[in-house]
Amino acid sequence: QVQLVESGGGVVQPGRSLRLSCAASGFTFSNFGMNWVRQAPGKGLEWLAVISFDGNEKYYADSVKGRFTISRDNSKNTLYLQMNSLRAEDTALYYCAKDQGSTIAEYGMDVWGQGTTVTVSS
Amino acid sequence: DIQMTQSPSSLSASVGDRVTITCRAGQSIYTFLSWYQQKAGKAPKLLIYAASSLKSGVPSRFSGSGFGTDFTLTITSLQPEDFATYYCQQTHSTPLTFGGGTKVEI
Numbered sequence: 001q002v003q004l005v006e007s008g009g010g011v012v013q014p015g016r017s018l019r020l021s022c023a024a025s026g027f028t029f030s031n032f033g034m035n036w037v038r039q040a041p042g043k044g045l046e047w048l049a050v051i052s053f054d055g056n057e058k059y060y061a062d063s064v065k066g067r068f069t070i071s072r073d074n075s076k077n078t079l080y081l082q083m084n085s086l087r088a089e090d091t092a093l094y095y096c097a098k099d100q101g102s103t104i105a106e107y108g109m110d111v112w113g114q115g116t117t118v119t120v121s122s
Numbered sequence: 123d124i125q126m127t128q129s130p131s132s133l134s135a136s137v138g139d140r141v142t143i144t145c146r147a148g149q150s151i152y153t154f155l156s157w158y159q160q161k162a163g164k165a166p167k168l169l170i171y172a173a174s175s176l177k178s179g180v181p182s183r184f185s186g187s188g189f190g191t192d193f194t195l196t197i198t199s200l201q202p203e204d205f206a207t208y209y210c211q212q213t214h215s216t217p218l219t220f221g222g223g224t225k226v227e228i
Contacts, residue, residue, distance in 0.1 A: 047218040059216035108156030112165035
C-alpha cells in the first residue's frame with residue numbers, strides 16, 4: 001500500500017543539527033513532488049519545504065530558509081530534511097507528504113506519513 | 123507570502139447539522155486551494171483540492187467552493203466521525219500556507 005514513514009527525530013540541543021528521513025513505498029516515488037510539514041504541540045500546520053520530482057526545484061518557508069535543506073534520493077525512494085542551527089521554536093511533529101499531482105503542490109498533498117517528533121532543548 | 127484566514131476558529135455542532143467553514147486568502151489564488159481534515163493524534167487527510175474537487179474516497183457530504191479569495195468547505199449532515207480540525211491551504215505559490223484551522227466539536 002502507499003506509505004510514507006518518517007524517521008530521525010529526537011531530542012537535540014539548540015544550535016545543533018538533525019536529519020530527518022522519509023521512506024516511501026507503494027507508488028512511483030520519482031514521479032511526484034514531496035513536502036515537509038510540521039506541527040508544533042497544540043498548534044496548526046506549517047508547510048516547510050517542497051522538492052520537485054527530479055530534485056531540481058526546491059522551495060522553502062521563510063522560517064526555515066537558509067537553515068533547512070530538502071533533498072531526495074530517487075534510487076532509494078527516500079526524502080530528507082537536513083535541519084541546521086535548530087531553535088526551540090523548531091520543536092514539532094514533522095510530517096512528510098506527497099504531492100497529488102505532477103506539478104509541485106498544485107493539487108494538494110494526498111499521502112502523509114505518521115510524523116517524527118523533534119524536540120529542541122538544552 | 124499569501125496569508126490564509128479561516129473562520130471560525132472553532133464551532134460546536136450536532137450530528138446531522140450542516141457545517142460551513144470559511145477560508146479567505148490575502149490575494150487571489152484562483153482555485154488553488156485544498157482542504158484537509160485532521161483528527162486528534164493523526165496525520166492530516168486531503169478532502170478537497172482545486173477548491174471544489176472531491177478527493178477519491180471522501181464522502182460526498184463534503185464539498186468545497188469558491189474562487190479568488192473566498193472559499194468554503196461545507197459538510198452536509200455532520201457525522202460522528204467528522205468531528206476534527208479542518209485546515210485550508212493555498213497551493214497557488216510558494217511559500218504554501220495553511221489557514222489557522224477550524225475545530226469542529228460536539
